[in-house]
Amino acid sequence: MTAVQPYAAATSEQLVRQLADLGSLEVGDGAATRGAVTVRMPPETLEAATHVIAGTPGVRLADMFAANDGDAATLRLVWALDSGYLLTEAEIEGDQYPPLSDITPAAFVEECEIYEQFGIRPETGKPLNRLMLPPHAGPDFPRLGHRPAQPPEEVHAPHTVGGQAFEFPFGPVRQVGVESLYYGLVTSGEEIVDVYLFTWHKHRGMEWRLRGQTLPEAMFLAERVEGLSAVAVGWAFAAAAEAALGIAPPPAAARTRAVALELERLYNHAAAMAALCQATGLTVGQSAAEIALERLLRVNATAFGHRYLFGVVEPGGATRAPDAAVLQRDLPAAYGELRRAADALLNTNSFMDRLEACGILTAEQARRLGLVGPVARATGLAADTRLNGSHPRSGPAGGGPYAEHPVTVITAADGDVLARFQVMLGEAAESVRLIGTFLDAGAAAERTPLPVKGDGEAGGGHGLGWAESSRGEVLAWVALDEDGRIARARLRPGSVRNWRGFDDACRSQNVFTDIPIIEASFWLTAAGMAR
Amino acid sequence: MNPASEPDQPGQAVGPASQDAAEAARKLRDMIAKQFGRSLHIRTLDTGSCAVCEQEIRLLSAPHYDLQRLGFFFTPAPRHADLLLVTGPMVRAFDVAARKTYEAMPGPKVVVATGACALGGVYPKDAFVHGDVGEVLPVDVWIPGCPPSPLALLYGLSVAVGRLAEKAPGLTFLAEDDPEGGEQ
């Protein structure tokens, strides 16, 4: 464990001041997104502004997405600072915008997605990857915006493997009980030369479905975007909706959400541990980890009535209160299982040797690609939205559960699989501690009533919400129309960012058998990526 | 919502396929009883689930549930599989893969639709998804639940091989404490 490296140094005020020099900006006007400092700019300043922000040490591009207001698409970039989020938006005329991924590579994934959904692309005609729309998606395939002008073969770079290498096809139907995903491992027979990652198989059009839904309906789908982080995505979505409506959950309900969030983190890390054992072929360790995992899931079931904590979060509050007695009784025992299994694993050389120096990512890479969660923290970056001040506030007064009970962010230096494993173990312990403090502070199933139509407040607004899932930062952006239905909802689970780091980790001097280990240590979902 | 997606269709949607599929299932049960002893090999297929059903399926082989003790085994190769455990709403992008997987299995084979998505419980039929596994594959057994817990899965597998009698037809979903409860 190393000293915490602040991810972002600058504050939004400084940045806004710098941006003001660029000229015509509106800062946080009426239509601005609540929950973040919003800067609206004309498209021609977009490139310069991006240069300024991306150039500021440690600022990270958290997300980029488009939304159709009327005919033209508005491009929104969400920048993560350690004091909160800065949101720059610009309306794009025509179907081209400045090449942002040349300035900040993290934007590339979103550039591809925006092209597929809205048909607008960077001016540099560089090829894009196929991200979500399946190959059979025709011109009339449902999209959020206009369909792309060019046919795909003019946009996607050809996948040809030349010389003394071949592509080892893996998927989409893979091992038992593993999500559908394709990656082609380009290998010289021994080491991995390159990786082609295809994630469109599970695209279910979630953001497309959410349009026009009421918040409760949308909540149901939001939890199923990435079931393994249902609470995190749910909370992010709820927080965004609340921000849009200008309400906040009662502190006790926020603490309930926090308890659920930490329980989710616990079982996910246990599952990742089991997966690591499976990848390294250590069946005994896998069994030990799975015993812990199952016990944690049963704790979830007894405490919240659902093994995967579905339906805990609702817009405005929480539906169920955790059974504090049950948690205080069962959680330590279940965590004990996890701890014992972890200790045994840390003493098993055959296991540790496989983890060390495998799938290495540097802090520089993590920053460049905007990686989040344990993957980023294992490289030494303290990227954690639970950090003080940057978690959704509950109520104008309250600073949110993580402001009242600050989290100690766990980081490691090496950026390899072992580092990720250690970060996960540290976080599990931290989660147990936090759950205790939250329960002591009191968690309840309260809710702030949603303003109903005609309240004035219900009128359309934009809101940004986020939460720290076990895979890292989940971002949600919601635009509501007059009668409180969803005009556009953007949901970005942590997987979207970290899959981008996966192929870089695979390329870093690995042999074939390391790939499953790396995948387990990332512990991402295809569901969250494809949505 | 799209009327075609109303979830009382699949009964017909499977069409004639379900007859010979049911036939196959019966054959398989006999075979398992007679020839293979207690050995049934399971291949899973994710057609757009939210990753939770997969987690529960993985847990089937965990110490708490240990499905091997019941003579069920997971196999990565559909070539060796007798039973296909399908999760998710059958994304259209997955048609080819689903067909290939099903064809790669030697007959007689059983298809089990797992979870509310697979039963049409979450997604309507539209351009993205078929919304119901029955639309594409001849389903023999349906396992409800979001997600179906490992226990529910064990029960479903036992039903699939005829080891347990299914009780769903007999259930009324009327609360016992209701005076009318007895009548249904």
Add this chain to the structure above:
Amino acid sequence: MNPLDIAYGAAGAWFAAAVVGLLAGSWRPGLRACCGLSALAGAAAATAGGWSLIYGNTHVVAPGTATIVGGPVQLQLTSLAGVFVALLGVVAVALACYAPRYHEPSRGTGIYLAALNLALLACLGVLAAGGMVTFLVAWETMSLTCYLLILRHPRSGETARGAFWFLALSEIGFLLVVAAFVILSAKTNATELDVIASRAHLVSGGWRAAAYLLALTGFGFKAGLVPLHVWLPEAHPVAPADGSAFLSGVIVNLGAYGIALFAFRLAPVGGSWPGLVTMGAGALTAAIGILYALAERDIKRFLAYSTIENIGIIVTALGAAMIFHAYRQPALAAFLLIAGLYHVANHGCYKTLLFLEAGVVEHATGTRDMDRLGGLVHRLPRSAVIAFIGTLGIAALPPLNGFVSEWLIFQGLFQGFRTGSHLIAILIVLAAAMLGLTGGLAIYAFVRGFGIPYLGMPRTRQAAAARETGQPIAGPALLAVACVALAVGAPVMLAALSRAARTVTGVALGRLLLPGKLTVIPAHTDFSAFSPTYLAVFLAAACAVPLLIYLAGRPRAASVSVPVWDGGIVSFRPRMQYSAMTFSAPTRVTFDALYRPAVSIRRASDDDPAGRSGPVHYEAQVTPVFERYLYRPVIRAVEWLADAIRPLQSGDVNLYLLYVFAVILLAYLLGAV
């Protein structure tokens, strides 16, 4: 009737074929006639060789008063040479059957075929030479005609380069051979080989050793002993298919003949060290040859390196035989000599076959790059079957011929303990271990060499478009039959070879080797035994039984055929299958101390960090160690020397007169002393 007389017939026919080819090669009937004559000659040569095994050595004859470069033409057909003559004949017939379909009639073809037949004639001359001068002249003729063979398509620089490598190394080798002969004939003042052999014991050991080492090196250039092998991978790919088949099937084996000739007839050295040197060189050659073969994707270069490996095995056997000879183990010496000769015959057959099939593949697809082929078994079925037989043979898998000879060689080497010297025993076992490694790698290499081009999916459009119509079949088929015959008829072959060995080592091994009719015992009854014939029959039966059962039994359940399980991927592409280089990657990694691969990777993700996926290119170039670190310095030195002495050539007459004067003066002074 004297086998030499039959050989005369063969020689005549080949000469006639050469003439016909030269005159009428651009005319299809002429081409056919030329090949027909050549085949006739081949058959005659085969008969002569076979007959000479039974007949024994003929007397040296000097037909008429014919002289050649001042020496009488002396001819003799020994049993030792008989083996090679027979092989020469068989190969010649195969080539003759192959050529008419492989070559288009043209002037160039005519010249080429003339050169080929002259080369065959020259080879016969080398083998039937009874005198030193005859031998050397034939040998040089052979080299020059082969040079013409390689230059069939002189347009490309590749060809010129390969041909030059061949000629240069041949000439160096020739000089050494001449030196060796001169020493012997000077010390025994005889030119007739028989006389030299009979007086060899009079020559002092040192001179004999010098002669032998010169010969070993000189013939080593031809045989392709590492590090003298560099011409093979350069010359083979650029020559036409039958040309390179001839190089590998005959010429290279003649190098082995030369070594055997000196080792056992002309300059049998006392002491064990020459044998050890030979054996060591052989074992090293075998291992390095196959390792380089594994790093090749060009079929012909691959086969050329495999030739080097096989020569290594042969020379190892010869060396071991010399050692046993030195240690008073004539039986084992004879046994290993027999094994070595057996391997010569086998290698001649299957290597010729494989080169001819490589020609067929190149003919049908236009490429020799394994990574651009694939799936040919469906497009060239008959060729695939023939190539498969050859592959089984060269991979030394039972029941084919390669297995027989390599088994014999191993059985011989394992009896190293009979030398009585621990050191020698250990060294011999080490050599056996090297051959073991070689054998394992050879199987690996030929699984690759057959699997990549013939199995799987076609990797390019040309490979997919390959057709068998118009491809030569008869020649390779003949050799395939020969391979099987050499395996099944092993006892006959061994009986014949033991006669040949007797003429050299003076030990009659026949009885000891073949106590029963079909069982082989390696020289000592208490060691081991095996019967290639029974093995072949049994294996054939073992394969046939299930087949019969399958054919007899009705299939019970209705079987459905579905495509290969590919993980549900939308379209399975050729780029997703193992390629030649990825298949051998494990060896490249294990032995990279030898290969020193220079890896270069080009991929989309390198230059932009965004993660745009795109084309990937990966190359691992193996460093040509010997060319770079052994030959290049020599070449530079020669060039430097040339520059240094150029000033002598000033073009000034007076200066030249001065040179003359100085030389005469020097001569006088020497005369006066």
Add this chain to the structure above:
Amino acid sequence: MPLWSVRGLRRGVVTTRYPAKPDQSAAALPTPPAFRPRELTRQDADRMIAVCPRAALRRREDVLIFDVGACAACGRCAGVAPHAVTASGEFELATTTRSALIKEIPILGDQR
């Protein structure tokens, strides 16, 4: 290298006896609702149908049609009509006939 086998022995058996014997962990699982026809009014039914996230509930006259297969056991119906809905506690719902999962609940609440 820890003695995994010893550890496992000390850990003891955790495996459930299900299906031979019932498993008590099932009690905590979310299960589809069971209805009290007597308490159930058309109005309740319509409110439940409105909140049901995905047409597991439909109403035909006085019959509430409940598709157990489509039910995610989210418990929202119980939220709007707690008096008429309880948890059924049924998780053994697998069936070989899809139609067996479609139940008809009489709505008798209005007749009082």
